[in-house]
Amino acid sequence: xxxxxxxxxxxxxxxxxxxxxxxxxxxxxxxxxxxxxxxxxxxxxxxxxxxxxxxxxxxxxxxxxxxxxxxxxxxxxxxxxxxxxxxxxxxxxxxxxxxxxxxxxxxxxxxxxxxxxxxxxxxxxxxxxxxxxxxxxxxxxxxxxxxxxxxxxxxxxxxxxxxxxxxxxxxxxxxxxxxxxxxxxxxxxxxxxxxxxxxxxxxxxxxxxxxxxxxxxxxxxxxxxxxxxxxxxxxx
Amino acid sequence: xxxxxxxxxxxxxxxxxxxxxxxxxxxxxxxxxxxxxxxxxxxxxxxxxxxxxxxxxxxxxxxxxxxxxxxxxxxxxxxxxxxxxxxxxxxxxxxxxxxxxxxxxxxxxxxxxxxxxxxxxxxxxxxxxxxxxxxxxxxxxxxxxxxxxxxxxxxxxxxxxxxxxxxxxxxxxxxxxxxxxxxxxxxxxxxxxxxxxxxxxxxxxxxxxxxxxxxxxxxxxxxxxxxxxxxxxxxxxxxxxxxxxxxxxxxxxxxxxxxxxxxxxxxxxxxxxxxxxxxxxxxxxxxxxxxxxxxxxxxxxxxxxxxxxxxxxxxxxxxxxxxxxxxxxxxxxxxxxxxxxxxxxxxxxxxxxxxxxxxxxxxxxxxxxxxxxxxxxxxxxxxxxxxxxxxxxxxxxxxxxxxxxxxxxxxxxxxxxxxxxxxxxxxxxxxxxxxxxxxxxxxxxxxxxxxxxxxxxxxxxxxxxxxxxxxxxxxxxxxxxxxxxxxxxxxxxxxxxxxxxxxxxxxxxxxxxxxxxxxxxxxxxxxxxxxxxxxxxxxxxxxxxxxxxxxxxxxxxxxxxxxxxxxxxxxxxxxxxxxxxxxxxxxxxx
Ligand SMILES: Cc1cc2nc3c(=O)[nH]c(=O)nc-3n(C[C@H](O)[C@H](O)[C@H](O)COP(=O)(O)OP(=O)(O)OC[C@H]3O[C@@H](n4cnc5c(N)ncnc54)[C@H](O)[C@@H]3O)c2cc1C
Numbered sequence: 001x002x003x004x005x006x007x008x009x010x011x012x013x014x015x016x017x018x019x020x021x022x023x024x025x026x027x028x029x030x031x032x033x034x035x036x037x038x039x040x041x042x043x044x045x046x047x048x049x050x051x052x053x054x055x056x057x058x059x060x061x062x063x064x065x066x067x068x069x070x071x072x073x074x075x076x077x078x079x080x081x082x083x084x085x086x087x088x089x090x091x092x093x094x095x096x097x098x099x100x101x102x103x104x105x106x107x108x109x110x111x112x113x114x115x116x117x118x119x120x121x122x123x124x125x126x127x128x129x130x131x132x133x134x135x136x137x138x139x140x141x142x143x144x145x146x147x148x149x150x151x152x153x154x155x156x157x158x159x160x161x162x163x164x165x166x167x168x169x170x171x172x173x174x175x176x177x178x179x180x181x182x183x184x185x186x187x188x189x190x191x192x193x194x195x196x197x198x199x200x201x202x203x204x205x206x207x208x209x210x211x212x213x214x215x216x217x218x219x220x221x222x223x224x225x226x227x228x229x230x231x232x233x234x235x236x
Numbered sequence: 237x238x239x240x241x242x243x244x245x246x247x248x249x250x251x252x253x254x255x256x257x258x259x260x261x262x263x264x265x266x267x268x269x270x271x272x273x274x275x276x277x278x279x280x281x282x283x284x285x286x287x288x289x290x291x292x293x294x295x296x297x298x299x300x301x302x303x304x305x306x307x308x309x310x311x312x313x314x315x316x317x318x319x320x321x322x323x324x325x326x327x328x329x330x331x332x333x334x335x336x337x338x339x340x341x342x343x344x345x346x347x348x349x350x351x352x353x354x355x356x357x358x359x360x361x362x363x364x365x366x367x368x369x370x371x372x373x374x375x376x377x378x379x380x381x382x383x384x385x386x387x388x389x390x391x392x393x394x395x396x397x398x399x400x401x402x403x404x405x406x407x408x409x410x411x412x413x414x415x416x417x418x419x420x421x422x423x424x425x426x427x428x429x430x431x432x433x434x435x436x437x438x439x440x441x442x443x444x445x446x447x448x449x450x451x452x453x454x455x456x457x458x459x460x461x462x463x464x465x466x467x468x469x470x471x472x473x474x475x476x477x478x479x480x481x482x483x484x485x486x487x488x489x490x491x492x493x494x495x496x497x498x499x500x501x502x503x504x505x506x507x508x509x510x511x512x513x514x515x516x517x518x519x520x521x522x523x524x525x526x527x528x529x530x531x532x533x534x535x536x537x538x539x540x541x542x543x544x545x546x547x548x549x550x551x552x553x554x555x556x557x558x559x560x561x562x563x564x565x566x567x568x569x570x571x572x573x574x575x576x577x578x579x580x581x582x583x584x585x586x587x588x589x590x591x592x593x594x595x596x597x598x599x600x601x602x603x604x605x606x607x608x609x610x611x612x613x614x615x616x617x618x619x620x621x622x623x624x625x626x627x628x629x630x631x632x633x634x635x636x637x638x639x640x641x642x643x644x645x646x647x648x649x650x651x652x653x654x655x656x657x658x659x660x661x662x663x664x665x666x667x668x669x670x671x672x673x674x675x676x677x678x679x680x681x682x683x684x685x686x687x688x689x690x691x692x693x694x695x696x697x698x699x700x701x702x703x704x705x706x707x708x709x710x711x712x713x714x715x716x717x718x719x720x721x722x723x724x725x726x727x728x729x730x731x732x733x734x735x736x737x738x739x740x741x742x743x744x745x746x747x748x749x750x751x752x753x754x755x756x757x758x759x760x761x762x763x764x765x766x767x768x769x770x771x772x773x774x775x776x777x778x779x780x781x782x783x784x785x786x787x788x789x790x791x792x793x794x795x796x797x798x799x800x801x802x803x804x805x806x807x808x809x810x811x812x813x814x815x816x817x818x819x820x821x822x823x824x825x826x
Contacts, residue, residue: 222597
C-alpha cells in the first residue's frame with residue numbers, strides 16, 4: 001500500500017536525520033555512536049498485534065481525527081499512534097499489570113477512580129464496540145465512517161459525559177483513549193508512536209539527552225534552547 | 237504450614253527507604269545482628285537508572301515503573317465515613333516506592349526543616365488567636381519535640397543527603413536572600429543553591445516587588461560535586477528534567493541507595509534481605525512485647541518468622557500504620573466514637589496556583605531539576621501573617637520554576653483551547669515554551685473524620701485486609717489554598733503575562749485519580765502522653781516499647797512543606813536514642 005511506503009520512507013528518513021545529528025556533550029556522548037550507517041536502521045515494524053480489523057478502523061479514525069495531518073505533523077496513523085495503542089493494549093499495561101483486580105467490583109464515585117473488572121485492553125475493546133453501536137444508532141454508521149463533524153460531536157459528548165454508552169462508562173473510556181493518544185504522540189519512539197519524534201519536534205522537546213549544567217546558565221534569558229531531539233534508540 | 241522460624245537477631249528493620257537506611261547506618265556500628273527486610277528488589281544507579289533507559293516518560297511516569305505495585309497491595313479509599321470504600325485499583329494521587337531506596341529514589345528532593353511553627357502549632361494558635369479559634373473537630377496537637385532539640389539532627393540529614401540552598405537564619409542572624417522565617421540553623425546548607433532558571437529569577441523579582449520574601453527552594457540535588465560526611469559522593473546535577481518519579485543517573489539527587497544504604501551495608505552484621513514482605517509484628521502473650529516479625533519471601537512464597545529483640549517499622553507512612561493495625565499494636569481509632577488513636581490524624585496536602593502564558597519568552601521547561609525554583613513562606617512560616625482575617629490554621633507556600641517539560645504530561649494550553657485537532661497542536665506548539673506555573677501547596681490540618689482503618693472487605697495478595705483511607709479536604713484547607721491562589725494571581729500580574737489561567741478549583745473534594753503529592757502523614761502520631769498518641773517523640777510505641785515507628789506516620793498534622801526533612805531528622809534522633817539509651821537499658825525512653 002502506498003500508505004505503508006510512505007511510513008517506511010518516513011522512518012528511514014528519521015534514521016538518517018537522527019544519525020546525522022548527535023552533537024551532544026558530556027558523559028552521554030561517549031555512549032552514543034557518532035554515526036550510524038542507514039543499513040543499521042530498523043524501522044519499527046508496522047502491522048497489528050492485538051486490535052481486530054473493526055478495532056483498527058476505529059483507532060485509526062480516532063487518532064487521525066485527534067491528530068490530523070497539517071503543517072505541524074503527519075496524521076496520527078502516520079506517526080504511529082495507532083500502532084502505539086495496539087502495542088499498549090497487547091503489552092503489560094493493556095493486560096492489567098499493576099492493576100488491583102480483586103472483587104467485589106462496584107461502581108464508586110468519580111473520586112474513587114477506576115472500578116471496572118476489565119483490563120485496559122478489554123476496556124478498549126468494550127468501549128470501541130459500544131462506541132460503534134452508539135454511532136450506528138445515531139449516525140447510521142460505525143465511528144470510522146461518520147463525518148468529521150459527527151466524530152467531533154461524539155467525542156465531545158463522551159468527554160462531557162453527555163453521551164452514555166451501553167454497558168461502558170463513556171467518560172472513563174474517553175479519558176483512557178485520550179491518555180493513550182497523548183502517549184502515542186509524545187512517548188519515546190521505541191513504543192511505536194511519535195515517529196521521527198514529530199511530537200517532540202512540534203513543541204521543541206529535545207528528548208533524552210540532557211546534560212544541561214551549562215545550558216541552565218546560558219538559557220535563562222528567554223531564548224529557546226534548540227537541539228535535534230534524541231530518543232532512547234538513538235543513544236542505545 | 238507453620239512459618240519457618242529463623243535464628244534470632246537483635247534488631248529487625250522493616251523497609252529500606254530513607255528512614256530504614258538511616259536506622260541501619262546508625263545502628264550498624266553497634267555490632268548487633270540486624271536484619272533489614274525490604275519488600276521490593278535491589279536497586280543500583282548502574283542497572284536501574286542508566287541512560288538512556290531511565291529517560292522514559294511512558295515507563296516511569298505514566299506506568300509508575302519505580303513505585304509500589306497495587307496489584308499486590310493497595311488501599312481502599314472514600315471521601316466520607318458514610319461511603320463504602322473501594323480499592324485504589326491503580327496509583328494516582330500518591331506514589332510510594334517499593335524496592336531498595338523506597339520512595340527516596342524517585343522523590344523530588346525538596347528538603348525542609350519543619351520548625352516550631354509546625355512543631356508547636358497548637359500552643360501557637362491558642363496563644364495568638366485564642367482557644368476557641370481551633371475547631372472542635374480538628375484534633376490539632378503540638379508535637380512532642382521542639383525545633384531546638386531536632387536542629388542537630390536536621391543538620392545530620394542535610395549533610396547526609398546533600399542540600400543546595402541559601403540559609404535565611406544562621407544562629408539567629410537573618411541572611412539576605414534566604415528564608416527569613418526559617419528556624420535558626422547552626423550551619424549553612426552543605427552546598428550553594430542550584431543555578432536559577434528564568435522562571436526562578438522572574439518569580440524572585442516579581443514576588444520581591446510585591447513585598448514578599450522569595451528564596452531558592454532547598455534542593456537535594458547537588459549544585460556541585462560533593463562528598464558527604466560518610467565519604468559518599470554526589471555528582472553535579474545535570475538539570476536533565478527527569479527527576480521526580482525517576483532515579484538519578486548521575487548520582488546527584490540525594491537518595492538512600494547512594495548515601496545511607498551502602499554505608500550501612502559495610503557493617504557485616506547488617507543483613508539486607510530483599511523481596512521480604514513483612515506481614516505483621518509478632519507479640520508475646522501479654523501483647524506488650526514484640527517477639528519478632530512474620531514475613532513472606534515474595535519470590536518463593538515461603539512464610540518466615542524472624543525473632544528479634546527490637547522491631548523498627550520503617551515502611552512508608554501508610555505501610556507503618558497498616559502494620560500497626562494488622563499487628564494489634566495500640567488502640568485502633570474509631571471515627572464514629574472518636575476513641576482510639578492508631579489511624580487518627582491522617583493528613584495530606586492541598587494544591588492550587590495559576591499558570592502564566594507569555595508570548596515573548598521561552599522557559600525551556602526541560603532544562604530543570606526536581607527542586608529547582610524560587611519559593612516563598614510569607615503565607616506559611618510567617619507568623620505575622622494574620623490568619624484571623626480569613627479564619628485559617630496553617631498556610632501555603634508559593635513557588636515558581638517548574639520541575640520538568642516531559643511532554644506527555646506537560647503541554648499546557650490556555651483555558652478554552654480545544655484538546656485535540658490542529659488547533660490543539662498549534663496551541664501546544666505555541667505555548668509549550670511560554671507557559672510557567674506558580675504552584676501553591678497548602679498544609680492540611682487533622683479532622684476527626686479523616687483516618688486510616690482496616691477495610692472490612694478487600695484483601696491484599698497475602699489475604700490480609702487492606703488499609704482503608706477516609707479522607708477529604710475540609711473548609712480550613714480550601715480557605716488556605718484559596719487565599720494562596722489569589723496571592724499567586726497578584727504576583728502573576730506583576731510579571732505581566734499575556735494570559736493568567738487559574739488552577740482548577742478543588743471544592744469537588746479529594747480524588748484518588750490525579751497525582752497530587754506523596755506527602756501522606758499521620759496515623760501513628762507522636763505525643764507527650766499515651767492515649768492521645770501512638771508513639772513518644774522517639775517513635776517508640778507506648779503500648780509495645782520494643783517497637784519503634786519512623787516515617788511521616790508520626791506527624792500529628794501536615795505542613796505546606798514536603799515531609800522528608802523531618803522524616804530524616806527524626807530517624808537520626810530516634811537512632812541516637814536507641815543506640816545511646818535504649819540498647820543500654822531497654823524500656824520506655826520517656
Ligand atoms: C514522586 C515523589 C516525589 C516526592 N518528592 C518529595 C520532595 O520533593 N520532598 C520531600 O520531602 N519528599 C518527597 N517525596 C516523599 C519522600 O519520598 C518520602 O517522604 C520519603 O521517601 C519517606 O521515607 P520513608 O523512609 O518513610 O519511606 P520510603 O522511602 O518510601 O521507604 C519505605 C520502604 O519500606 C518498604 N516497605 C513498606 N512496607 C513494607 C513491608 N510490609 N515489608 C517490607 N518492606 C516494606 C518499601 O518498599 C520502601 O522501600 C516524594 C515522593 C514521591 C513518590
